[in-house]
Amino acid sequence: MSVSPTWYEDFFTELPNAFWRQAIPAEAAAAEVSFAEQQLGLTPGAHVLDLPCGSGRHSLTLARRGYRVTGFDISPEAIAYAVRSAAGLEVDLSVADVREIPSELRVDAAVVLGNSFGYFELPGMQAFAATLANAVRPGGGVLLDINTAAESLLPGYQPGSRRIEAGDVSMEGSTEYDVRTSRLLSHYRFTRGGEAVERTAAHHVYTTAQYVELLEEAGFSALELHGDLTGKPYAVGDSRLLMTARR
Known part of the structure; x- marks a missing residue:
């Protein structure tokens, strides 16, 4: 069937967002942030980019643990909800396409969680990877969470x-x-x-080799592939690919 290549522009309205806010337990975000801390060597005070940040479940979890957080999402409804929920926390949340965030932004690490690194055709994926590489300072890290790798x-x-x-x-x-x-x-x-x-x-299905190539071409190195939040090596048939890399 025909599905718009820009389906994500109007998918995330209030009712779908409300469903996901209620369907995913807070414990899931806490476990994913803990994994990011461990794998990327994060310490409180670091500046973390959450891209796309959705309704803020990871952004707010990071902020509550003492991180400075910047987040962008294409959904105005999700950003408005996250901003309301972030009272008193050190977060900066704005509406933007993930490929078009401010070019001057520099962070210590970036997280792309919630299976949102497969929305685009290949040129869009290359632009997304380049955006991450531009934002993450040399020596910083990135974590990608992918449920739709071909393997x-x-x-x-x-x-x-x-x-x-x-x-x-x-x-x-x-x-x-x-x-x-x-x-x-x-x-x-x-x-x-x-x-x-x-x-x-619509999630584009790329192989693990293609994901690795995207990051390496953008300037990342020291890639590691994990199959779950325990950090086990990724293998064919694992339901989740967690990729970490260094800039």
């Missing part, structure tokens, strides 16, 4: 469907793999009372 998704892939209740929002979802474009298409219907929103997300 994770394709072994034994079967289309699926599910229904999840999260607080006052329900989600019915199904997936299909578009072999012509190498994209995972995820179809959603979010409902709350009399409200209903239908959206389709």
Whole structure:
């Protein structure tokens, strides 16, 4: 089916965002931030870029642990929610495309969590990687969280469907793999009372070698591939690829 290559521009409105805010427990963000601290050698006071930051679950967790945080997201609703939630914390959150953040920004580390490093076709991915490399100071680190690497998704892939209740929002979802474009298409219907929103997300499916090449071409090195938050080496069939690298 035809899905806009810029689907992410209008996907993240209030109802889908409300679902994800209620569906993902706070403990998940805490564990992911702890992994970033360990793997990137972060210490409180460091300046961390959260890209895209969504509704702020990682940004706020980092700020509560004593980090300076800058975050950008394309969703005005998500940023407004995160700003309201950040009262008293040292965070700077703004609306922007992840490829178009201020060029003068310099940080000690960057995190790209929540499976958001596969939204773009290859030129967009190259621009995203270049943005990260420009923002992270020499010696700093980056952490990428990817659920749709080819080695994770394709072994034994079967289309699926599910229904999840999260607080006052329900989600019915199904997936299909578009072999012509190498994209995972995820179809959603979010409902709350009399409200209903239908959206389709498209994740480009790249191999691990392509992800490695993207980072290395952007100027990163010392890449490590992990299969979960314990830090185990990534292997074919692992549901998650966690990549770390140094600038």
